[in-house]
Amino acid sequence: MLWLIPLLxxxxxxxxxxxxxxxxxxxxxxxxxxxxxxxxLGIAVLIGPAARPLAGDRHPLTQAERRSSACKSSPARCSWSTGCPRWGIVRGR
Incomplete structure (x- = not known):
């Protein structure tokens, strides 16, 4: 939290x-x-770590959740034109 001093x-x-x-x-x-x-930006950085609990998710991410991402595993499956299957965003219909 010492980085807050120069920011302030x-x-x-x-x-x-x-x-x-x-x-x-x-x-x-x-x-x-x-x-x-x-x-x-300072407020966003301070709220960032608290975003999941504020959204109601009380459990930490599991290893599987940390590793799984359609965008990381297969960039070809996730693009601006086609959408992202992990998040259920489908474009081009």
């Missing part, structure tokens, strides 16, 4: 710099966007 400092620095009137408007908007994107 970066977000705070970009947010503080975005309020500086001496910076052109495009620069202030860019800094505000960087601060917002950093905050959103």
């Amino acid at each position: 400092v970066g977000i705070a620095g970009a947010a503080a710099a975005a309020t500086d009137q001496g910076i052109p408007d495009w620069g202030r908007w860019t800094l505000a966007g960087i601060a917002l994107a950093g905050a959103i």
Whole structure:
């Protein structure tokens, strides 16, 4: 969790710099966007490990679930045009 300190400092620095009137408007908007994107990515990284429990899955993945993936085992079976049979996405009908 120590990686949060530089992230928070970066977000705070970009947010503080975005309020500086001496910076052109495009620069202030860019800094505000960087601060917002950093905050959103930080939240996503913090929620990531909790996503499965938040979705209601209380059991850890089994070895078979970790290994099984139609996309990993056979990339030809899973593409943007044909879909992914593992997830039940079928395209081109």
